[in-house]
Amino acid sequence: MQNNIFTPVSPVRGKAGASRGMEDMMQKKTFEVYNNSNRAVRDAYSMLIANLRVCCNEEKELKTFLITSSNPREGKTSVSISLAAAAADLGLKILLIDSDVRKPGVAKRLNKDIQYGLSDYLSGDLGVSSIVCETNVENLDYISCGNDYRNPIGILSSQKFEKLLVDLRPSYDMIFLDSSALSSVVDGYLIASKADATLLVVKPGEVSLTNLKRVKEQLEKFNANFLGVVLNEVKRRDYKTYYGAYQYFFDTDKFIHNKKKS
């Protein structure tokens, strides 16, 4: 994978492309998190995508996935971005929606250049095409959260939102929604009731079982399809117990380089 950096580009009608001035700064910032040249991380995401593709309902294919977590700062945004990027790399057509509409878009690191997003669309008169951005990752489109943070619960529980998801389904293989933490506000649950499946990101050592049980019960109350848990930021020592010999991650580039030398 040549280009790892995820920078959304907004094709707002009437404007000749969004300003790219912040890109260099953004590139530097995002580099650490989405450094997919780390083989272990890359393979982990491939495995996750494979699992998601396999978990099909008999009735309908799972296309919209909500990625959320119990507590804030467990890494759900990183996971959703990396997941979307990895899936796009596999050739699937992916849409990533930042549905954390509580925070104004400009405050977030990803949305520095974006004009309009989800909340603007849901509470205003914009067309869908004005909020969907292309990105520099092929096959990956992005909808930012938008700047209208006045009525998050209203817009997330609206018919318009549901219709949006239905309309977008045919255009993409998978749609990922990144949301607010479940323990903070009810937004996540609202989206969970509309998505095909919900993934819970858990960082080991950060959250208690009672907390998670409560989250699970709530999800069931909202009729969400709680697909499973994604363990994030697993430390090396623990990771070894899952995938014993991770020296297995053969470094192709180094091998070829060494071969060339000799």
Add this chain to the structure above:
Amino acid sequence: MSIQLLIDSILRKWWLILILVLLGGGAGALKVYTADPVYKSTVTLYMMNIDKVMNGEEELNANDIALSRELLAQFADVIHSRSVHSKVLSDMKKYKLTDKELTKTTELKSSIDSNIFTITATSSDPVMAADVANAMAETFSSMIKKLSNGNNVGILDHAIVAKKPEPRNALAITLLGAVAGSVLAICIIYLIQFFGSTVYSEKDIVEGLNVQVVGIIPKYNIR
């Protein structure tokens, strides 16, 4: 709770063990080095009827020795009787000891089947230790002589003022402190693990939550 889980949580909280071990060892060392030095003085006595021998007439026979031994065994407790204590306390008035202190710091020791026994006294003042030991020995022997109406006990060696204090066992006590610290740490960790319900692994989630784990993402610094 399985051993593996316990070991795992202990390794995770190794810092707690380290802190408590250092604290325990430190406390032990502190106790050892700030305690006053203790001096011990010993008086050696014999229990035997020497009148017979002194007169030059008779030799000792087995009965005499056996009698003396019995005497010692039976009357050893006299050393802490009120009569002995009160006499010693009044003799040692300058040291202002109490009855309890005297009981605590003096001791009569004898090997089984031996006619030789010792009276020891300990104190932070070496001179006091020697004086008290001597006073105890004198009073004890005169009391025994009175009770048995004979010259059955005598002093072999008087107590001398100790030049060096008793060994302090610094290392042993420090280590003991450290071990106590580690035990406390392990107990705390066990309790935390037992009552806490933080999720640490796939197993915790699958067992506790009854959902599947669809992905495991390593921390980005794993090579």
